[in-house]
Amino acid sequence: MTRKATVSHIHRHEKYERLIAAAAGLAPLRAAVAHPCDETSLRGAMEAAAQRLLKPILVGPMQRIADLAKASGIDITHAEIVEAPHSVAAAEQAVALVRAGKAELLMKGSLHSDELLSAVTRRDTGLRTGRRISHVFIMDVPTHPQTLFITDAAVNIAPDLLAKRDIIQNAIDLYAALGLGIPKVAILSAVETVNPSIPSTIEAAALCKMADRGQITGGVLDGPLAFDNAISLEAARIKGITSDVAGQAQILVVPDLEAGNMLAKNLTFLSGADAAGLVLGARVPVILTSRADNVRTRMASCAVAALLAHSRRTQEPIRA
CATH class of the missing domain: 3.40.718.10 (Isopropylmalate Dehydrogenase)
Structure with a gap:
């Protein structure tokens, strides 16, 4: 008699739920979102805002973002939008917002990771430490x-x-x-x-x-x-x-x-x-999500970044 392997399809993610709950209990911080010009990245930023994990500043072509939001049914009514004509300019402008103290988090949109990290690591205008x-x-x-x-x-x-x-x-x-x-x-x-x-x-x-x-x-x-x-x-x-x-x-x-x-x-x-993802070693946490990430993973990435930023503010651990 052949025994069949039993595979459980019930995946419980209490660890992420604790992180998200801990971050949602804190005041949401402003996050510069570089080039949120596809549905996944724009929806991810606004869903994080809905869960009080961050306050997004959408950096990219205003009309393109507005058209995308309308076509996708995403409410961006209360989001600040900063004009940047293309992805490279969006990365530079998002980093500039952080340098000016107008954002405490940086989030990748639909641009390549290299484009964002190039702006982050630029010697004179980046976020190097x-x-x-x-x-x-x-x-x-x-x-x-x-x-x-x-x-x-x-x-x-x-x-x-x-x-x-x-x-x-x-x-x-x-x-x-x-x-x-x-x-x-x-x-x-x-x-x-x-x-x-x-x-x-x-x-x-x-x-x-x-x-x-x-x-x-x-x-x-x-x-x-x-x-x-x-x-x-x-x-x-x-x-x-x-x-x-x-x-x-x-x-x-x-x-x-x-x-x-x-x-x-x-x-x-x-x-x-x-697999929630975060880039460390810059002046602020950088949320580096993937298009393949599910909603829970995206929210966990935002939560971890927010918890780290709050910890740096207070110089105390934020228990998750």
Whole structure:
């Protein structure tokens, strides 16, 4: 008799619901939305406004946005609109609004991520800080008890050691700002031992020593760790790994963008996970959503950005 595998189609997302509820309880902050010129991005911004997650400033061609709203049945009556003739100008104008103190969040519309990040990272007119810009996926995996942060899977293609230091610090600071406590950070590789033939294992060991010396603060680091022994206590036990991080990591630091992108998409499409996304290291949080994101994921991205911005205002964690 052949036994059929049972697949549950009920995905519960309490982790995201907590984030959204926490942000909705705070005063909505003004967000410059760069070039919301397709239905998905415009609707996403206005739905976030309806849930009191932000106050959108729509930056783009006014007539095109108005025509799109009318055709799509989206109410933009109470939204401020700032004229910008095309996507590049919209990115520059949205960044200028932040620099002028007229917005505390930046949100990607229907332009390419590179167009927005180019405006963000411009040396004289952008939103640079002393920290490297990096991306974090905040993963709500229905089969896993904790929210998983995966970094960097969208901005830094092949980061060197110093870039990884900033990538890790950005993620730790976000975790702390959400009131989640002191994170356990796993530096991922293919194996859990240092191997000169696998450069990522050497970098992982160096990053852990940098944390020991105070060059990375606020988290507990271990690495190299393979993915299985980073998130599974049983896998760590079988391999004889004694660690405060192994089996219970909350932040997963990948070797490069390719590995991170594949990991996040595997969790999304094979485990039913949602992947909210945020760019860190700039003066303000940058909400970097995808056209493939569902409504819940878009709202979670806005919620995390709002919580981080409020935490920076008060210099205190905002418990989610």
